[in-house]
Amino acid sequence: MPTITIKAMRVDLGSFFSLSLDRLTRPARKEEMNFAECGVCEHEDHYWIGERAQVEGKDVLQVTVLDLLEKRDQEYPSWGDEEVYVIVGRNGVSKEFIWYLLNKEELENHKKSN
Numbered sequence: 001m002p003t004i005t006i007k008a009m010r011v012d013l014g015s016f017f018s019l020s021l022d023r024l025t026r027p028a029r030k031e032e033m034n035f036a037e038c039g040v041c042e043h044e045d046h047y048w049i050g051e052r053a054q055v056e057g058k059d060v061l062q063v064t065v066l067d068l069l070e071k072r073d074q075e076y077p078s079w080g081d082e083e084v085y086v087i088v089g090r091n092g093v094s095k096e097f098i099w100y101l102l103n104k105e106e107l108e109n110h111k112k113s114n
Helices: 021-030 065-075 104-113
Strands: 016-020 038-043 046-051 061-064 084-090 097-103
Touching (some): 021 065, 021 084, 038 065, 061 065, 061 084, 065 097, 097 104
């Protein structure tokens, strides 16, 4: 079986990180990946952008690019071509995976309040 190298970022339980939706979709478009089979992956508090995969028998794809784009289009149509950010992490108490979208202005306000 071939070895795959992944650049992952560790995010502590209860903490969140943001990345632009454009940064997330760019690799998928470049590689012509299926948006329903790639997105934000997570295993043991390590996050990366990648395709659906199994690690220790568990699907590590937490939210797909397709889910993100659909939510943006359905719930935030007024954002149009605005830069959109994906916020992801795990709840510090329930350990539930959480994600949501913010536009640039909301992200700036979110950073100031935290």
